[in-house]
Amino acid sequence: MIAALIGAIAGGGVMLALWRVGMLSERSGLAVLLAAIAAFYPVFAAQNGNIAETLLHVAIFAAFSGLALTGFRRGAYIIAGGLIGHGVFDAGLYFLGAPGPVWWPAFCGAFDIMAGGVLIRLLQSRKVPQ
Numbered sequence: 001m002i003a004a005l006i007g008a009i010a011g012g013g014v015m016l017a018l019w020r021v022g023m024l025s026e027r028s029g030l031a032v033l034l035a036a037i038a039a040f041y042p043v044f045a046a047q048n049g050n051i052a053e054t055l056l057h058v059a060i061f062a063a064f065s066g067l068a069l070t071g072f073r074r075g076a077y078i079i080a081g082g083l084i085g086h087g088v089f090d091a092g093l094y095f096l097g098a099p100g101p102v103w104w105p106a107f108c109g110a111f112d113i114m115a116g117g118v119l120i121r122l123l124q125s126r127k128v129p130q
Contacts, residue, residue: 001106003103003104003106003110004109005110007109007110007111008110008111008113008114010107010111011113011115012115015115015118015119015122019127024119024128026129027071027076027129028072030072030079030119031068031069031071031072031079032068033079033083034065034067034071034086037108038060038064038068038086039061040108041057041100042057042058042060044057044098044099044101045099047099047100053099064082064085067079076119076123076128076129076130077130080116080117080123083115083119084112084116084117086112087110087111087112087116088109090104090108091105091109
């Protein structure tokens with residue numbers, strides 16, 4: 001539970017800090033954030049040496065990266081949905097087992113969901129361009 005709490009605080013804090021310094025004035029940073037977040041599981045799977053697991057997580061990474069590219073072109077709400085969707089994916093891996101540290105799915109899931117939620121709020125308040 002502490003990993004999720006730290007993840008939620010970090011996710012909200014990162015989004016607010018990025019907004020505060022002006023890094024959310026365009027969607028490219030948001031797209032990179034979503035793609036980078038999705039890149040962790042392939043790295044963890046490759047470290048474990050399981051080829052099938054690595055290929056599975058590379059495919060999932062490609063899907064989230066595609067979503068990031070779509071969000072870059074069409075709107076930041078798509079990226080916010082991708083962040084929240086990745087958080088839900090993390091929650092599933094928490095119960096199914098994931099490559100990497102045992103605390104990672106809870107941390108990353110809470111980070112993603114909070115970051116996506118803060119982004120939605122910033123978009124709704126027009127503090128970040130859609």
